[in-house]
Amino acid sequence: xxxxxxxxxxxxxxEEEAVSPKQERAVQEILSRVKREGDTAVRELTxxxxxxxxxxxxxxxxEIDAAVATISPGAKEALAxxxxxxxxxxERQKSNSWIEAEEDGTVLGQLVRPLARVGLYVxxxxxxxxxxxxxxxxxxxxxxxxxxxxxxxxGPDGEVPAITLAAAREAGxxxxxxxxxxxxxxxxxxxxxxIPQVDKIVxxxxxxxxxxxxxxxxxxxxxxxxxxxxxxxxxxxxxxPVYIAxxxxxxxxxxxxxxxxxxTPSASLAEGVTNELQRQCEALPRAExxxxxxxxxxALCITRDLAEAIELANRLAPEHLExxxxxxxxxxGQIKNAGALFLGPWSPEAVGxxxxxxxxxxxxxxxxxxxxxxxxxxxxxxxxxxxxxxxxLLRDGPGVITLAEAEGLQGHAASIRARIEKxx
Amino acid sequence: xxxxxxxxxxxxxxEEEAVSPKQERAVQEILSRVKREGDTAVRELTxxxxxxxxxxxxxxxxEIDAAVATISPGAKEALAxxxxxxxxxxERQKSNSWIEAEEDGTVLGQLVRPLARVGLYVxxxxxxxxxxxxxxxxxxxxxxxxxxxxxxxxGPDGEVPAITLAAAREAGxxxxxxxxxxxxxxxxxxxxxxIPQVDKIVxxxxxxxxxxxxxxxxxxxxxxxxxxxxxxxxxxxxxxPVYIAxxxxxxxxxxxxxxxxxxTPSASLAEGVTNELQRQCEALPRAExxxxxxxxxxALCITRDLAEAIELANRLAPEHLExxxxxxxxxxGQIKNAGALFLGPWSPEAVGxxxxxxxxxxxxxxxxxxxxxxxxxxxxxxxxxxxxxxxxLLRDGPGVITLAEAEGLQGHAASIRARIEKxx
Numbered sequence: 001x002x003x004x005x006x007x008x009x010x011x012x013x014x015e016e017e018a019v020s021p022k023q024e025r026a027v028q029e030i031l032s033r034v035k036r037e038g039d040t041a042v043r044e045l046t047x048x049x050x051x052x053x054x055x056x057x058x059x060x061x062x063e064i065d066a067a068v069a070t071i072s073p074g075a076k077e078a079l080a081x082x083x084x085x086x087x088x089x090x091e092r093q094k095s096n097s098w099i100e101a102e103e104d105g106t107v108l109g110q111l112v113r114p115l116a117r118v119g120l121y122v123x124x125x126x127x128x129x130x131x132x133x134x135x136x137x138x139x140x141x142x143x144x145x146x147x148x149x150x151x152x153x154x155g156p157d158g159e160v161p162a163i164t165l166a167a168a169r170e171a172g173x174x175x176x177x178x179x180x181x182x183x184x185x186x187x188x189x190x191x192x193x194x195i196p197q198v199d200k201i202v203x204x205x206x207x208x209x210x211x212x213x214x215x216x217x218x219x220x221x222x223x224x225x226x227x228x229x230x231x232x233x234x235x236x237x238x239x240x241p242v243y244i245a246x247x248x249x250x251x252x253x254x255x256x257x258x259x260x261x262x263x264t265p266s267a268s269l270a271e272g273v274t275n276e277l278q279r280q281c282e283a284l285p286r287a288e289x290x291x292x293x294x295x296x297x298x299a300l301c302i303t304r305d306l307a308e309a310i311e312l313a314n315r316l317a318p319e320h321l322e323x324x325x326x327x328x329x330x331x332x333g334q335i336k337n338a339g340a341l342f343l344g345p346w347s348p349e350a351v352g353x354x355x356x357x358x359x360x361x362x363x364x365x366x367x368x369x370x371x372x373x374x375x376x377x378x379x380x381x382x383x384x385x386x387x388x389x390x391x392x393l394l395r396d397g398p399g400v401i402t403l404a405e406a407e408g409l410q411g412h413a414a415s416i417r418a419r420i421e422k423x424x
Numbered sequence: 425x426x427x428x429x430x431x432x433x434x435x436x437x438x439e440e441e442a443v444s445p446k447q448e449r450a451v452q453e454i455l456s457r458v459k460r461e462g463d464t465a466v467r468e469l470t471x472x473x474x475x476x477x478x479x480x481x482x483x484x485x486x487e488i489d490a491a492v493a494t495i496s497p498g499a500k501e502a503l504a505x506x507x508x509x510x511x512x513x514x515e516r517q518k519s520n521s522w523i524e525a526e527e528d529g530t531v532l533g534q535l536v537r538p539l540a541r542v543g544l545y546v547x548x549x550x551x552x553x554x555x556x557x558x559x560x561x562x563x564x565x566x567x568x569x570x571x572x573x574x575x576x577x578x579g580p581d582g583e584v585p586a587i588t589l590a591a592a593r594e595a596g597x598x599x600x601x602x603x604x605x606x607x608x609x610x611x612x613x614x615x616x617x618x619i620p621q622v623d624k625i626v627x628x629x630x631x632x633x634x635x636x637x638x639x640x641x642x643x644x645x646x647x648x649x650x651x652x653x654x655x656x657x658x659x660x661x662x663x664x665p666v667y668i669a670x671x672x673x674x675x676x677x678x679x680x681x682x683x684x685x686x687x688t689p690s691a692s693l694a695e696g697v698t699n700e701l702q703r704q705c706e707a708l709p710r711a712e713x714x715x716x717x718x719x720x721x722x723a724l725c726i727t728r729d730l731a732e733a734i735e736l737a738n739r740l741a742p743e744h745l746e747x748x749x750x751x752x753x754x755x756x757g758q759i760k761n762a763g764a765l766f767l768g769p770w771s772p773e774a775v776g777x778x779x780x781x782x783x784x785x786x787x788x789x790x791x792x793x794x795x796x797x798x799x800x801x802x803x804x805x806x807x808x809x810x811x812x813x814x815x816x817l818l819r820d821g822p823g824v825i826t827l828a829e830a831e832g833l834q835g836h837a838a839s840i841r842a843r844i845e846k847x848x
Contacts, residue, residue, distance in 0.1 A: 077826075100516060108513055108782065130831070199794040243843060246842040252835070253836070286832075286833075290835060329811075336537065337805075340808040341808065343810065347811055348840060351812055354836075355823055355827070358808035370644065382799065383762050384764040385765050386765070387753075393770040398498075399778070404774060410708055411673045411676070411710060412778075414674070415773070416772060418670040419772065
């Protein structure tokens with residue numbers, strides 16, 4: 001069910017879901033209809049695509065109250081714990097505005113301010129993703145964003161799952177709208193009668209959502225388009241095959257395109273993990289998905305030593321990287337590329353997916369080489385501040401003139417000269 | 425030459441340069457040729473598109489030495505001053521890695537590391553842009569990026585302007601390659617025999633460069649695609665029309681698509697600025713470009729008061745915003761959206777373009793609502809750290825299981841249960 005491969009075979013990049021011209025045209029059409037017709041278009045598209053007739057999109061506060069009341073105490077507690085830990089981690093990410101005041105009267109600085117209004121896309125339909133709500137809404141709320149608007153497709157009954165609404169309440173979402181697909185992205189990007197235009201849209205979705213986000217980019221900001229998800233586990237001979245197999249399966253059960261890879265210098269560990277994968281996979285409700293993922297995108301690779309395992313992991317630049325080795329902190333400095341790093345046997349990926357604190361929206365498919373987890377920064381913008389004094393301008397002006405003239409921009413030079421000449 | 429307009433007329437979004445399907449196909453073709461054939465393709469494309477036959481692309485250290493020796497002392501000094509100030513400003517932007525160690529043994533954190541290798545695109549051909557070199561290379565160097573590779577199209581003589589090479593030396597660029605257009609972007613994104621694959625490509629270019637960057641996005645990271653550039657000046661009745669006109673012209677001379685807007689409650693100031701624009705524009709070598717920009721995208725708008733001017737500026741979200749008013753610091757808290765803010769009469773935009781310190785690569789065309797200036801962050805990536813203790817996992821595990829089960833992900837729950845059960 002999983003292949004033992006050589007190092008070189010690890011580097012076949014998974015192709016992203018192919019987009020057909022027909023899908024592109026369909027999304028383009030939805031975007032322009034919603035831009036032109038607003039709510040009317042969203043209402044018709046929701047009836048046609050989600051099979052639900054909605055009189056109004058916004059979920060009322062009283063509906064959220066009612067939903068929260070149906071949640072079990074255990075679930076309520078788990079949401080609160082997760083929200084608390086996620087909030088506490090993201091509070092550490094906040095940047096302050098700063099200034100530097102120089103003796104000559106010059107003041108330079110950087111203002112850091114929250115985006116005013118953001119839109120969260122939370123997948124729905126038949127499943128509920130409360131963790132996506134927490135992981136996208138809390139960084140926005142910590143950044144200070146005043147309006148955090150959430151859209152999620154209604155289920156066949158026209159409702160949003162109670163636990164999704166409870167998560168929205170817990171995370172400080174300001175308004176929830178029942179809409180999904182490209183039409184929801186369009187509504188957030190352009191605004192309609194009932195939904196306000198936002199500055200940024202974040203959150204995962206299907207191919208139509210991803211296409212729509214890509215097309216409205218520039219009109220609003222978006223987060224990185226998520227590709228198939230992956231885990232790499234680096235383990236030494238003393239690691240527990242039971243834990244490793246369980247963690248690989250927790251990745252593989254997401255999606256047949258997900259990838260789970262073990263890198264270890266120990267052939268006997270690899271064998272133990274293979275056996276455990278077989279045993280544990282059978283017990284999973286999503287065994288079929290997990291097995292397809294392991295078969296097509298899973299791999300066990302026996303490395304010369306741990307150093308080679310680290311080197312391979314750096315080249316793979318995985319979304320999740322577990323270090324199941326003795327003294328994992330010894331190796332942290334050698335890990336160059338990973339979205340999130342899990343150290344030791346008590347840090348399974350699942351704890352990071354739900355409630356350790358760090359964000360679970362992570363760079364996928366090798367992009368950890370240059371992308372990072374969703375963070376408070378993603379909901380902040382910066383403005384540079386320049387307040388020159390007369391003295392400083394007279395001193396630095398000649399340098400500006402020299403450089404502007406070197407670039408053939410005499411108007412730039414003239415704007416400095418106008419000030420210098422006036423003073424002479 | 426510039427229209428006095430009503431507030432509502434300010435909000436016509438300038439269209440981006442239209443892309444023809446023919447241009448798209450041409451760029452696609454260039455990308456796949458360079459990916460397949462490497463240097464051979466780049467060499468042929470450089471001969472065909474830049475009209476230059478090159479034996480090798482990399483500019484030798486001795487050529488850079490020779491170029492630096494030809495630079496006037498004044499230019500050398502101006503470059504050094506600009507580099508020093510830009511470096512000093514960007515040093516303030518650096519983020520540290522951090523950890524939070526909890527009493528139960530849990531350690532959470534965030535590693536901040538530089539991108540390993542970045543590519544700078546510097547326009548060339550008939551003009552030189554040393555300021556682009558400084559503004560893109562220095563943040564990378566401050567972030568700690570080890571390899572800062574620069575590409576720039578050779579001039580008709582096959583050379584790169586001496587001042588561009590001097591700027592590269594000053595800014596810590598590690599290698600300079602003579603190549604431009606989509607072929608240079610492809611070489612950076614895929615790597616060839618002579619040019620290494622990078623993690624991110626930044627810097628402005630023509631429509632072919634912009635298209636190529638968009639197409640390789642995901643394979644590597646890119647910076648935001650720059651649109652037409654703009655300035656908004658907010659001024660009160662005591663502001664100097666000579667300075668304001670000079671600053672508007674310094675923007676307008678860039679490009680017929682550039683936009684220069686004055687917002688003022690004072691009709692007499694607006695009249696003074698109109699007269700000054702006429703007078704000063706005539707004296708500029710690029711008068712034709714500036715006049716076209718002012719005619720098509722320039723505007724003077726008489727507002728009710730300063731508060732309305734600020735409100736309009738926030739809606740415009742300009743790249744550059746000058747506050748030529750008494751006590752400009754009083755208004756800073758009301759400015760929500762601006763790439764860079766210039767305070768008072770001694771802070772013309774040109775000083776920020778070249779050497780005040782903040783970056784001149786700024787969000788354009790209203791995107792300051794959600795984008796920020798190029799910064800050290802753009803050359804850094806973050807890895808989340810999660811090191812749970814056994815005690816913490818046993819405590820938080822049940823919460824993870826509850827949330828995983830709510831999402832139908834039993835494999836996630838099982839990875840926690842495997843650990844809890846073993847301990848019981």
